[in-house]
Amino acid sequence: MLKVSDLAKRLNLSESKIYQLVEEGKLAHHRFGGAIRFSEEQIAAYLDETRQEPVTVQRRTDPRPRLKHIQL
Numbered sequence: 374m375l376k377v378s379d380l381a382k383r384l385n386l387s388e389s390k391i392y393q394l395v396e397e398g399k400l401a402h403h404r405f406g407g408a409i410r411f412s413e414e415q416i417a418a419y420l421d422e423t424r425q426e427p428v429t430v431q432r433r434t435d436p437r438p439r440l441k442h443i444q445l
Contacts, residue, residue, distance in 0.1 A: 374403065374410035383416075394419075 381388045392409075394400035399422075401415040 374412055375416070377409055377411075380411050380416065 375383070377388050377391050380386075381391050384391075391400070395402055395409060400411070400419050403410045403412065403415075
């Protein structure tokens with residue numbers, strides 16, 4: 374189980390950002406008394422939820438330059 378400070382270091386986030394994610398319900402956690410702890414499974418689930426898939430850019434296949442419309 375990781376402490377807030379340990380998770381912040383691992384994710385390269387501030388401790389206040391970790392607390393914010395907890396309060397917003399975006400990061401699952403365990404509470405033991407006043408202590409907040411995170412399991413590896415909870416961390417993996419958060420990382421899966423925030424994963425961004427790569428974006429592919431469509432390139433034009435027409436080699437002709439585009440003409441701009443000029444208003445007279």
